[in-house]
Amino acid sequence: SYVLTQPPSVSVAPGKTARITCGGDNLGSKSVHWYQQKPGQAPVLVIYYDSDRPSGIPERFSGSNSGNTATLTISRVEAGDEADYYCQVRDSSSDHLYVFGTGTKVTVL
């Protein structure tokens, strides 16, 4: 089955930029979606189709996808951005239709 690999943790100071990577074989040929999950809460979609933002998601959240790596970028990081972040693809060629990444814990210093 398709595997999406993320770094376990990323630390960033307030006001700086956090970049969270998601790696997969030929990932650039797929659409990547990103979710934010705060402790005790359900996941929230923050980026879809590589770089689109749902309404209500700040412009500070952006995404890109090329080659074997997709990246979620959080600019001007705030304390409220501290959360787990997961990438996800739909793999219609597999019985594992929806694949989530391993998850990255973002810590705001």
Place this chain on the structure above:
Amino acid sequence: EVQLVQSGAEVKKPGESLKISCKDSGYSFTTYGIGWVRQMPGKGLEWMGIIYPGDSDTRYSPSFQGQVTISADKSINTAYLQWSSLKASDTAMYYCAKPSGGSWSYFAFWGQGTLVTVSS
């Protein structure tokens, strides 16, 4: 506005059966699917399966095939996840989620989660 409301937390013993629910109060229950996602304590998200209530087409992740049953009742816009014989390793938070986009490729809406605890 789509809203997915899940049933409450459950505490069960190993070997017991369980059925949890997810009520969709939003749009087109029969057009879009409802998926289920497991999150074990301190772990990541795992897709379990999805049902398309319009024709009851159901797809399971190979990791969960035969371990759970996903069903839906169109008359009350509700999807279900059930176990016939729970194990301690089924202890987890379970989320229902509604897919969106072309080929329903991402989950735009999520339920609040149902915590299932299996312990003797």
